[in-house]
Amino acid sequence: MEKFQAKSSNFRQIIKESFEKQTFLSLIGAKLTKVSPGEIEIEVEDNKKLYQQDGFFHAGVTSTLADVSMGYAALSLASDNSRVLTTEFKINLLSPAVGDKLIARSKVVKFGKILKICKSSVFSKSKEEKLCAISTGTMIISLGDN
Amino acid sequence: MEKFQAKSSNFRQIIKESFEKQTFLSLIGAKLTKVSPGEIEIEVEDNKKLYQQDGFFHAGVTSTLADVSMGYAALSLASDNSRVLTTEFKINLLSPAVGDKLIARSKVVKFGKILKICKSSVFSKSKEEKLCAISTGTMIISLGDN
Amino acid sequence: MEKFQAKSSNFRQIIKESFEKQTFLSLIGAKLTKVSPGEIEIEVEDNKKLYQQDGFFHAGVTSTLADVSMGYAALSLASDNSRVLTTEFKINLLSPAVGDKLIARSKVVKFGKILKICKSSVFSKSKEEKLCAISTGTMIISLGDN
Amino acid sequence: MEKFQAKSSNFRQIIKESFEKQTFLSLIGAKLTKVSPGEIEIEVEDNKKLYQQDGFFHAGVTSTLADVSMGYAALSLASDNSRVLTTEFKINLLSPAVGDKLIARSKVVKFGKILKICKSSVFSKSKEEKLCAISTGTMIISLGDN
Numbered sequence: 001m002e003k004f005q006a007k008s009s010n011f012r013q014i015i016k017e018s019f020e021k022q023t024f025l026s027l028i029g030a031k032l033t034k035v036s037p038g039e040i041e042i043e044v045e046d047n048k049k050l051y052q053q054d055g056f057f058h059a060g061v062t063s064t065l066a067d068v069s070m071g072y073a074a075l076s077l078a079s080d081n082s083r084v085l086t087t088e089f090k091i092n093l094l095s096p097a098v099g100d101k102l103i104a105r106s107k108v109v110k111f112g113k114i115l116k117i118c119k120s121s122v123f124s125k126s127k128e129e130k131l132c133a134i135s136t137g138t139m140i141i142s143l144g145d146n
Numbered sequence: 147m148e149k150f151q152a153k154s155s156n157f158r159q160i161i162k163e164s165f166e167k168q169t170f171l172s173l174i175g176a177k178l179t180k181v182s183p184g185e186i187e188i189e190v191e192d193n194k195k196l197y198q199q200d201g202f203f204h205a206g207v208t209s210t211l212a213d214v215s216m217g218y219a220a221l222s223l224a225s226d227n228s229r230v231l232t233t234e235f236k237i238n239l240l241s242p243a244v245g246d247k248l249i250a251r252s253k254v255v256k257f258g259k260i261l262k263i264c265k266s267s268v269f270s271k272s273k274e275e276k277l278c279a280i281s282t283g284t285m286i287i288s289l290g291d292n
Numbered sequence: 293m294e295k296f297q298a299k300s301s302n303f304r305q306i307i308k309e310s311f312e313k314q315t316f317l318s319l320i321g322a323k324l325t326k327v328s329p330g331e332i333e334i335e336v337e338d339n340k341k342l343y344q345q346d347g348f349f350h351a352g353v354t355s356t357l358a359d360v361s362m363g364y365a366a367l368s369l370a371s372d373n374s375r376v377l378t379t380e381f382k383i384n385l386l387s388p389a390v391g392d393k394l395i396a397r398s399k400v401v402k403f404g405k406i407l408k409i410c411k412s413s414v415f416s417k418s419k420e421e422k423l424c425a426i427s428t429g430t431m432i433i434s435l436g437d438n
Numbered sequence: 439m440e441k442f443q444a445k446s447s448n449f450r451q452i453i454k455e456s457f458e459k460q461t462f463l464s465l466i467g468a469k470l471t472k473v474s475p476g477e478i479e480i481e482v483e484d485n486k487k488l489y490q491q492d493g494f495f496h497a498g499v500t501s502t503l504a505d506v507s508m509g510y511a512a513l514s515l516a517s518d519n520s521r522v523l524t525t526e527f528k529i530n531l532l533s534p535a536v537g538d539k540l541i542a543r544s545k546v547v548k549f550g551k552i553l554k555i556c557k558s559s560v561f562s563k564s565k566e567e568k569l570c571a572i573s574t575g576t577m578i579i580s581l582g583d584n
Contacts, residue, residue: 022199024195024196049172051168060206063213087238088380089205089237092234092574092576094548094550109569110569238430258386260578261578280401280409282428316490316498341464350463351524352462352466352499356496356498379531380528380530383528384525
């Protein structure tokens with residue numbers, strides 16, 4: 001895995017502020033638990049409002065964590081005033097997402113000029129962590145106006 | 147596109163009841179707006195709690211609609227007492243999901259013995275509909291105990 | 293589905309020449325059978341050199357047809373002197389690819405400023421056509437030097 | 439990453455024989471260079487017959503290596519008389535595949551009862567290795583008759 005360096009000295013603050021603007025992340029109770037150059041961790045605690053029909057975390061929640069953490073992994077390597085958008089991702093759901101919390105850990109695999117390819121692993125955790133999903137995605141960074 | 151027939155005479159009721167058990171769908175305000183053999187439509191109304199950082203519907207919401215509608219498209223063709231699980235899906239986000247509502251329309255492409263492959267188109271709608279995402283996914287149907 | 297218009301009056305010739313430069317397409321015997329704005333069809337005839345272990349067309353052949361036809365679907369809408377590259381694709385293999393020929397039909401779904409999202413259906417054909425794979429992919433067009 | 443054990447004492451021989459039955463792998467000159475429980479490596483040497491229009495290894499070749507190595511990674515953990523089929527894979531192409539050889543390394547991520555989820559990294563190599571593609575896929579194992 002490539003070792004990345006941040007271009008912006010503010011990347012942690014930029015990501016924190018962007019994260020807080022995402023009302024949907026607040027709705028599901030997502031927390032940003034790690035921000036490093038090219039690496040992001042996000043988690044949500046168990047909550048009965050986040051379930052599918054069998055009482056597991058909904059695949060939509062799992063997907064959201066994977067997507068958001070891959071996006072910010074890409075943004076962590078961008079220059080100031082950048083914006084990030086997901087263009088595509090695929091997720092394989094490996095085992096039921098059930099436990100005290102759900103944790104997504106994402107990394108940049110390739111920080112290309114135009115496209116940033118990332119990967120994510122999502123774990124359910126009670127006593128131990130269990131891998132419940134893997135994802136790969138493509139992010140695009142553009143210079144924002146604001 | 148293949149023309150499908152339902153195996154269960156109860157499939158509409160089964161899907162409606164399963165949908166209502168998904169607390170996450172209630173949290174985001176998703177509504178089941180069409181159930182036909184092999185075809186499902188789900189929508190959510192615009193709601194400031196469902197946004198990403200730029201004020202668009204979050205990709206996690208778009209993904210949830212695609213995922214759920216593909217799952218029920220598969221379940222609509224299954225026998226009674228079946229359960230559906232998503233094993234994987236990929237989504238390409240084509241344009242910002244912004245509008246009065248977000249509508250996912252999904253169809254079964256192949257109802258195999260083990261795997262059910264589905265596709266979904268997600269539209270944002272204000273006056274007109276605009277295609278904002280396409281997805282393909284694999285569902286698995288198992289016989290449930292309850 | 294959006295209706296597209298070609299920007300280049302030469303797109304058929306451009307694609308034909310690019311196709312002929314692909315030595316791998318010659319190796320597998322692929323033929324360009326339809327070129328329209330935003331739509332491409334490619335096929336290969338049955339050939340014992342293209343099999344996997346059970347005597348079906350290899351998934352690598354199916355994938356090649358999907359990939360190439362999506363790429364040229366994108367290129368058919370680009371300006372002269374453009375080059376096309378695939379950045380990602382996903383393929384679901386629905387049924388064994390066995391028959392007299394394999395035909396891929398691809399269309400542009402969204403011709404964005406940077407990214408061109410396409411979809412492909414691959415059919416095996418003996419007397420009748422049978423859908424054996426669906427794919428979605430992202431192409432990128434850049435202005436070439438030559 | 440989970441540590442896997444082979445169920446069959448013959449898995450190396452089974453995979454070698456299956457590999458040799460794949461005429462398409464012979465056509466592209468693919469070689470099986472490593473077989474371990476849950477891990478496979480395959481490579482092809484540079485060959486002008488395997489190119490796309492710019493003189494790189496064709497994405498169809500890269501995809502074939504990823505697909506085949508993921509399939510055999512799954513098969514390496516199966517019982518005797520098993521057959522493997524790819525149901526879906528996605529590949530992100532990160533950089534031009536150009537060099538003296540192309541090497542795919544794949545691992546099983548989850549060996550489920552029905553589905554086996556694998557991942558692959560494909561490297562181009564001249565003096566050094568360079569990651570040129572990542573892939574994830576779903577394989578299905580069935581008991582064969584022969």
